[in-house]
Amino acid sequence: MPHRPTTAAVLALVTLSATGDPGVRLRGRCTLTTAAGERTLDLDEAVPFSRRLDGTGLRCELEATGSARVEATAGGSRSTATTGGGRLAIAVAG
DSSP states (O other): OOOOOOOHHHOEEEEEEESSSOEEEEEEEEEETEEEEEEEEEEEESSSSEEEEEESEEEEEEEESOEEEEEEEEETOOOOOOOEEEEEEEEEOO
């Protein structure tokens, strides 16, 4: 019988979430790493938000209009960044 990969080996998930003061927006660009290569994502979201993406890693350069906390997870890795307003960078790889 041919070997089949387990579901966990096939699926990879990256989560990007943010919280902050009411009305704060996060804008910028993220690069999602997938089995097929890299994909660029434009982000323009009001906090709070959470996005689940199919991938193994994520790098983001963002700008917040006020106080915000951003968290990215991939596999067992987690990265967080906070700002009182302005630019922030976050990266995670599973």
